[in-house]
Amino acid sequence: MSICQDLGLNFQQRMGATASQLEKDIGSEQFPPNEHYFGLVNFGNTCYSNSVLQALYFCRPFREKVLEYKAKNKRTKETLLTCLADLFYSIATQKKKVGSIAPKKFIARLRKEKEEFDNYMQQDAHEFLNFLINHINEIILAERNQSTLKLQKTAGSGESVTCNGTVPQSSEPTWVHEIFQGTLTSETRCLNCETVSSKDEHFFDLQVDVDQNTSITHCLKCFSDTETLCNDNKFKCDNCSSYQEAQKRMRVKKLPLILALHLKRFKYMEQYNRHIKVSHRVVFPLELRLFNTSDDAVNPDRLYDLVAVVVHCGSGPNRGHYISIVKSHGFWLLFDDDMVDKIDASAIEDFYGLTSDIQKSSETGYILFYQSREASC
Amino acid sequence: MAVQSDSGGKDDVKTQFVTREGTYRLMTLSEYSRPNRVGYTSGSGSTHVRVSLVSLPPGAAPGSDGPASEDRICFNHGKELYVYVYRGVKKAADLTKPVDKKMYKGTNPTCHDFNTVTMTAESVSLVIGFSTGQIQLIDPIKKELSKLYNEERLIDKTRVTCIKWVPGSSNLFIAAHASGQLYVYNEELTCGTTAPHYQLFKHGDGYSIHTCRTKSTRNPLYRWVIGAEGSCINEFAFSPCGTNLAVVSQDGFLRCFHYDTMELIGRARSYFGGFLCVCWSPDGKYVVVGGEDDLVTVWSFSERRVVARGQGHRSWVSVVAFDPYVVSFSDPDTEDTQEDKSESAQCYRLGSVSQDTQLCLWDLTEDVLKPPVRARASAHLSPNSQNFSPNGVPGKIPPKCAKSNKIGHKHAELSATNAAGEPSGAKPKTKANNVSTLNISVGKAKEESGLGVNFTQRLAALSFGERKSDHRRNFSLTKTTEKSATNTVALRGKSAGAPSDNCDPVKLIGTPSCPRFDECPVLEPLVCKKIAHERLTALLFRSEYFITACADGCVNTWSRPARPVSGTRRERGELTD
Numbered sequence: 001m002s003i004c005q006d007l008g009l010n011f012q013q014r015m016g017a018t019a020s021q022l023e024k025d026i027g028s029e030q031f032p033p034n035e036h037y038f039g040l041v042n043f044g045n046t047c048y049s050n051s052v053l054q055a056l057y058f059c060r061p062f063r064e065k066v067l068e069y070k071a072k073n074k075r076t077k078e079t080l081l082t083c084l085a086d087l088f089y090s091i092a093t094q095k096k097k098v099g100s101i102a103p104k105k106f107i108a109r110l111r112k113e114k115e116e117f118d119n120y121m122q123q124d125a126h127e128f129l130n131f132l133i134n135h136i137n138e139i140i141l142a143e144r145n146q147s148t149l150k151l152q153k154t155a156g157s158g159e160s161v162t163c164n165g166t167v168p169q170s171s172e173p174t175w176v177h178e179i180f181q182g183t184l185t186s187e188t189r190c191l192n193c194e195t196v197s198s199k200d201e202h203f204f205d206l207q208v209d210v211d212q213n214t215s216i217t218h219c220l221k222c223f224s225d226t227e228t229l230c231n232d233n234k235f236k237c238d239n240c241s242s243y244q245e246a247q248k249r250m251r252v253k254k255l256p257l258i259l260a261l262h263l264k265r266f267k268y269m270e271q272y273n274r275h276i277k278v279s280h281r282v283v284f285p286l287e288l289r290l291f292n293t294s295d296d297a298v299n300p301d302r303l304y305d306l307v308a309v310v311v312h313c314g315s316g317p318n319r320g321h322y323i324s325i326v327k328s329h330g331f332w333l334l335f336d337d338d339m340v341d342k343i344d345a346s347a348i349e350d351f352y353g354l355t356s357d358i359q360k361s362s363e364t365g366y367i368l369f370y371q372s373r374e375a376s377c
Numbered sequence: 378m379a380v381q382s383d384s385g386g387k388d389d390v391k392t393q394f395v396t397r398e399g400t401y402r403l404m405t406l407s408e409y410s411r412p413n414r415v416g417y418t419s420g421s422g423s424t425h426v427r428v429s430l431v432s433l434p435p436g437a438a439p440g441s442d443g444p445a446s447e448d449r450i451c452f453n454h455g456k457e458l459y460v461y462v463y464r465g466v467k468k469a470a471d472l473t474k475p476v477d478k479k480m481y482k483g484t485n486p487t488c489h490d491f492n493t494v495t496m497t498a499e500s501v502s503l504v505i506g507f508s509t510g511q512i513q514l515i516d517p518i519k520k521e522l523s524k525l526y527n528e529e530r531l532i533d534k535t536r537v538t539c540i541k542w543v544p545g546s547s548n549l550f551i552a553a554h555a556s557g558q559l560y561v562y563n564e565e566l567t568c569g570t571t572a573p574h575y576q577l578f579k580h581g582d583g584y585s586i587h588t589c590r591t592k593s594t595r596n597p598l599y600r601w602v603i604g605a606e607g608s609c610i611n612e613f614a615f616s617p618c619g620t621n622l623a624v625v626s627q628d629g630f631l632r633c634f635h636y637d638t639m640e641l642i643g644r645a646r647s648y649f650g651g652f653l654c655v656c657w658s659p660d661g662k663y664v665v666v667g668g669e670d671d672l673v674t675v676w677s678f679s680e681r682r683v684v685a686r687g688q689g690h691r692s693w694v695s696v697v698a699f700d701p702y703v704v705s706f707s708d709p710d711t712e713d714t715q716e717d718k719s720e721s722a723q724c725y726r727l728g729s730v731s732q733d734t735q736l737c738l739w740d741l742t743e744d745v746l747k748p749p750v751r752a753r754a755s756a757h758l759s760p761n762s763q764n765f766s767p768n769g770v771p772g773k774i775p776p777k778c779a780k781s782n783k784i785g786h787k788h789a790e791l792s793a794t795n796a797a798g799e800p801s802g803a804k805p806k807t808k809a810n811n812v813s814t815l816n817i818s819v820g821k822a823k824e825e826s827g828l829g830v831n832f833t834q835r836l837a838a839l840s841f842g843e844r845k846s847d848h849r850r851n852f853s854l855t856k857t858t859e860k861s862a863t864n865t866v867a868l869r870g871k872s873a874g875a876p877s878d879n880c881d882p883v884k885l886i887g888t889p890s891c892p893r894f895d896e897c898p899v900l901e902p903l904v905c906k907k908i909a910h911e912r913l914t915a916l917l918f919r920s921e922y923f924i925t926a927c928a929d930g931c932v933n934t935w936s937r938p939a940r941p942v943s944g945t946r947r948e949r950g951e952l953t954d
Contacts, residue, residue, distance in 0.1 A: 211691070213733050213912060217671050218691040283692055283732060285650035285669040287629065287882075291894065301886050301893060303649060346555075355911055355928075373883055 020098050022333075025342040031097060032329040038091045039100035039338035043107050047337055048125040049117075051322035052132065052367070053087070053103065054335040055308035058326035059258050059369055063088060065175045073143075080132070081139045083109040100338035125310050125322050126205075126262045126367055133204050137176040144174070180204045182256035185294045188229070190237040192244040197237075200253060205260035205367070213355060216261060216284040216368065217291065224251050224292035251294040255302045259288075259370040266317040275317045279362035281353035284309075286345070288370050304370035311351050312366040322366070325351065391906040396738060398703060399938020403908070404922070406469035407934035409450060409461055412478075424928040428452045428915040429503070430463060431491035436498020449476060451503060451517070452915075453486040454930030458505065460517040466922045466936045477517035484509040488540045494547045502564070504550050506537025512552055514564055526552075526562055531572040532597060533558060539612045543636075544619035549598075553610040557626065560597035568596045575600055581641045583880055584632065601639075604628040605880070611653045616661045621678070623664050625652035629882060631666045631676060643681040646882055646891035648672060653693060658725055659701040663741070665727055667694025673729050673900075675741060682889030685745050689902035692733035692912075700726040700738075700918040702937075730913035730925060737902035745898045908933075 022037060040050040056062050070085035083106040091101060111118040114131060173181065184206075187198045208219040226249040229235045235246035263282060266275040286306045293300040307327050314320015323336040325343065332348065334341045353364045392403040429451040448463035460477040464470060479486070485508040492502040502522070505513045510533045516522035527533060535555035543549040543561070553559045575587035578599065587600040603610060608628035615622055615636070622636045629647040634640065650669025657664055663684075664676045673687035673694055703726040725741040885891045908925065915926035926932045 213692055215669075215671055215692040215732075218733075281732075283669075285693075287649040287651075287669070289649040289670070289894075301883075303883050303886070 020340070022098050022340050022342055026331070034092075035097070035328060036091050036094045037098050037328070037333060037340045038094060039335060039340045041100055041102040042337040043102075043104070044120040045122050046103075046107055047322040048123040048128050049107065049110065050103070050337050051310045051324040051335065052125050052129045053084075053106075054324045055310050055326060055367070055369055056129075056132075057088060057091065058308050058328055059179075059371060060307075061179050061257060061371070063092075065179065067092060076143075078109060079139050080106070080109050080113050081136050084132075084136070098340060100340075122318050122320070124266070124317060125312070126207075129260070129262075129310075129367060130204065133176060133180055137174055140174040140176060176204075177202075179257050180260060181254075182206075182252060182259065183254035184250050185253040185296075186248060186250045187294075188235055188246050188248045190235060190240060190244045190246045191228075193237060193239045195237065195239040203256075205262050206252075207262045207264055210263050210265060210278055210280045210282050210353075212280040214280070214282055216263075216282055217288070219263070219282060220261070220290060220292055224249055251292050251297075252290055253294045253297050255290060255293070255297070255299050255372070257372050258307075259290075259304055259372075261368040261370070263364075263366055263368070265312065265364060265366060277312070277314070277316050277320075277362070277364075279354045279357070279359070279364055281355045282365065283349075283352050284365055284368055286348075303373045305373055306368060307371045308369040309348075309351060309365045310367040311363055313361070313363040315361045320361075323363075389907060390734075390910060391908050394904055394906045394908075396904055396938075401923075401938060402936050404466050404934045404936050407464070407466055407922075409452065409459075409463075409470050409932040409934075410472065410930050411454060411457060411459065412472045412475065424455060424914075424930070425487060426452055426454050426914045426926045426928060426930055426932070427488050428917060428924055428926050428932055429489050429491050430917055430919070430924065431493060431496065431501060433496055433498055433501060447498070449491070449501065449517070450924075450932065451489050451491065452926060452930075452932050453489065453505075456481050456485050458486045458489070460503070466934055477515070477520065479515075481507070484511065487537055490541045490550070492542045492547070492550075494542070494545060504540055504542065504564070506540040506552055508536045510534050510537060510554065512537060512540065512562070524564065526564075526568050526596060528568065529570075532560060532568060535609075538610055541613070541615070544615050551613070553613055553624070555609040557602065557604055557606065557608045557610055559601040559603060559610055559613065559624065561599040561601075562596045563594075563598055566594060566596045566598075573597065573600075579639050581639075583630070583644075584634075584641060586639050603632060604630055609651070611651060612655050614655045614657055614664075616657045616678075617659055618661055621657075621661070623655045623657065623666075625655040625666050625668070627651035628880075629668070630880070631655060631664060631674075633664060633676075633678065643676075643678070644890055645674065645676045645683050646885045647674065648686070648891065648894065649882075650693075654696050656697050656699055658699050658741075663725070663746070665697045665699070667697045667729055667731075669693045671731070673697055673727070673737070673739065675746070675900075677746070680889075683892055683897055685741065685898045685900055686894070687727075687729070687737070687739050687900040687902065689737045689739075689900075689905045690729065690731040690733050690735060692731050694729050694731045695912065695914055696916040697727065697729045698916045698918055700728055700923070702918060702920050728916050728918065728923070730916045732912035734907050734909045734912060734927070735905055736908045736913065736916070736925065737905045739900055740903050741900070745900065 023031065040053060042050060066081075066085050066088045069081065070089045073082065073085075076082060087101075087103050087106050094101070113135065117123060117128070117131075181202050181204060183200050183202055185198050185200050187196055189196045206220070206223065208216070208223045210219055211222070226247050228245065228247050230245045234243035235248070236242070237244045237246065265278045265280075267278050268274070269276045284306065288304040288306070289302065290300070305327070308324060309326075310322060310324045312320060312322055321336075323334060325332055325334050325348065327333075332343050332345050334343045351363055351365045354362050392405070393400055395401075431449050431451075433447045433449060435447055446462055446464050446468075448465065449460055450463035451458065451460045453459075458477075458479040458481070459475050461470065461472070461475050486505050487508050489503055489505045492504070495502055500516055500519050503515050503517050505515065507513070510527055510530050512526040514522065514524040514526070533554045533556055537552050538555055539553040541551055543551060548564045550562050550564065551559060552562065569591070573595070574590045576590045577585060578588045579586045583605075584601060584603045587602070589595055589597065589600075603624055604626040605628040608626050610624055610626050613622060613624040620636060621642070622634045624632050624634070626632070629649065629651055631645040631652055632641060633643045635642055645664075645666070647666075647668045648670040652666045652668040652674075654667045655664060662678055664678060666674050666676065667690075668674070671688070671690045671692060671694065673690070674683055675685040675687070676682070677684045723743055723746075727739040727741055729737045729739070731737070882891065887893050887896070909927040909929075909931070911927040911929040911931075913925055913927045915924065915932070917924045920937075922934050922936050924932060924934055
């Protein structure tokens with residue numbers, strides 16, 4: 001018994017030299033088993049990537065699928081997805097509980113994959129997220145396609161599987177679809193013949209305009225406000241066979257498992273000929289339901305929990321810094337490149353934005369990740 | 378004070394607005410703030426400016442130059458706390474001579490309350506809660522009193538979120554903390570030099586009550602642990618009769634307790650997010666809460682169900698308050714006599730302010746509040762049905778007001794004129810909202826609202842129509858009422874307090890505690906005006922005026938409309954005494 005205690009003490013002392021404040025803050029008893037909090041080293045303006053990767057790592061369904069992919073695909077050629085899987089795997093299998101890690105391979109691959117990211121400039125975190133999600137999805141689809149082609153070759157041309165390169169999305173959703181994809185339905189009512197036509201489109205995230213002193217709930221409602229199509233923007237009505245004034249609105253028909261909300265904080269200002277940061281104070285609750293669902297929505301009652309926020313710090317799109325705050329096992333952590341800190345939930349209000357324009361710089365929520373509650377069980 | 382209909386204001390911040398009673402005006406000279414105000418500083422930190430107002434009993438004035446008014450106002454801003462003579466709407470604020478002024482180091486005052494039982498013309502007890510958990514008792518007039526509670530933070534280290542004297546008590550007060558706990562203190566007792574050891578006194582579904590295990594009585598007398606672990610209690614409010622205690626928390630629940638028996642008698646769940654504020658109707662029949670779902674939620678005490686939701690704010694609702702002085706509106710000129718006069722109707726005026734810098738006023742009319750026909754049975758199940766004597770609160774029982782439909786029609790007319798008067802206002806939006814609420818196609822709704830149909834009526838009729846049951850799964854009114862009945866029984870039958878899944882918001886949706894959005898009437902605000910540059914944090918109604926405060930530390934007074942010559946005068950007179 002006493003030996004054990006000694007060992008424990010020794011261990012703690014040994015760790016004491018290197019143990020981060022984070023471990024102390026969380027406390028050894030409270031530290032969740034099998035969880036690792038690792039910062040990501042910055043390779044020169046790669047905080048846009050680091051912040052998004054951390055947020056995605058703490059979107060549990062996404063992390064699990066990526067790790068699953070890693071386990072299943074042992075020997076494949078290097079893609080952005082394999083790099084991501086390796087990175088997640090490396091975080092998840094660290095011996096230490098906290099520390100930092102260099103996402104070298106991932107960044108190198110990213111720079112190869114997309115010209116825009118092949119430099120040391122500041123990038124937009126949302127553009128990166130959008131690229132990453134779509135790209136991963138394409139990789140999965142392509143790999144699936146290859147395997148079906150192989151299957152077809154071996155089994156002979158059996159069923160009517162489409163093999164014209166792109167598998168139709170509806171055939172079978174990928175896990176990226178299952179996690180992030182929602183459906184918007186846009187209803188357009190011709191003001192001439194009153195015919196309502198509706199069209200569905202898929203989304204991986206919703207991009208909402210921000211208003212001063214509002215909530216994300218309000219911004220989402222505005223997203224679904226009725227807009228009138230007129231003048232140069234008339235609607236081609238099939239019924240009238242002509243361009244007519246019409247009213248249009250977009251509502252959510254299928255709610256995704258993880259709802260990613262992009263706050264449009266960078267507005268192009270013609271008079272300055274550049275993008276200006278909009279630091280408006282937009283509050284986001286830890287829990288969310290959508291008001292802007294369509295009448296035929298499949299799961300309108302979905303209750304979401306905030307799990308991660310990518311925060312933009314600074315005065316403009318080309319200067320500044322990205323960090324992320326994530327929820328893990330009931331507490332909140334702040335990831336600032338290679339640094340990780342435990343924060344109080346009440347500190348989240350520091351990232352809502354500013355109520356006046358006096359200050360140039362601000363730390364504001366930029367991408368919100370809400371996870372459906374059913375999924376977290 | 379000529380009534381003008383224009384609502385002018387600088388940078389779209391309104392300094393006056395019109396309702397059907399007339400024009401409310403910002404009294405620019407009655408602005409209370411710190412004495413030397415340097416611009417307006419917008420701190421990004423939480424600056425929850427709250428206001429306490431007290432009317433001292435008239436007494437022998439200490440001298441000819443004694444204060445002209447019996448009213449005292451207290452507000453906090455940042456590290457500071459001010460007490461001024463409140464001179465109402467007739468006289469300008471005198472900021473040079475505060476009654477008392479406090480500046481704290483390392484902590485911020487967060488909430489405060491005057492004791493109206495022990496006050497005299499020259500003395501009043503003011504209890505103050507702090508961001509670091511301590512509590513102070515002072516007399517801002519006599520200045521000789523200063524006591525500290527939880528000084529060493531042995532009782533609770535977290536922010537005091539709400540502090541109030543127990544109604545009718547000279548020495549008991551209650552402090553709620555961000556830790557999710559609520560403590561009952563006796564100001565005469567000490568807090569001891571050690572951390573309290575508690576023993577369980579009582580527990581129920583989602584709460585437990587503890588007493589201190591000591592030989593001699595000490596503070597706190599009781600500790601109430603409410604809601605999910607560590608979820609901040611945001612506010613609590615006693616019913617006008619002092620019998621019931623309503624508590625709202627960050628876990629999204631309103632919990633209503635019988636204070637003396639400590640039984641949970643009902644609860645409601647937010648649509649999502651925390652509930653931030655709570656108040657009772659002057660007759661104790663309804664509890665209204667506001668929260669992070671941007672909604673104002675009306676919960677019927679007798680029926681134990683959410684009866685309506687108000688949608689109009691663009692951000693979180695920080696304060697809700699009934700205006701007991703405008704309870705009804707009867708217009709003798711109205712020729713509308715289509716409904717039977719025997720049915721006595723009531724109508725309430727409610728105000729709310731939000732982080733969106735807007736003030737909303739709402740009318741709760743009988744046609745919205747009355748129980749749906751089939752659910753009526755459940756109303757009679759409730760214990761201790763109201764026969765409250767509303768003492769101690771300016772409210773009194775609102776007189777029976779005009780027939781509901783008449784009000785409704787008036788309402789519809791009003792909003793129609795509003796829509797015409799304000800080109801491109803918020804009107805199209807609210808229309809769109811109605812559409813989604815009602816589940817009718819865009820075109821249909823437009824036509825109907827164009828005709829000026831009484832919208833509350835429409836909502837009341839439609840939201841319980843058969844339309845829902847065919848596309849919403851498992852929703853049936855009879856079912857849910859049964860459930861509510863059994864719930865009530867279980868709760869009253871000294872529930873063992875097993876951590877049931879009764880608190881799971883995913884399962885509560887579609888029940889009387891949290892109806893789906895389209896199952897419950899949705900109200901539109903009567904007026905919705907931006908009245909400040911900063912988020913609003915306080916709202917108090919008085920007979921002559923109402924008071925608002927915002928995060929930059931400004932406390933504003935708004936005068937009520939000039940009294941009409943006839944008509945509503947009678948009611949107003951009754952109420953103001």
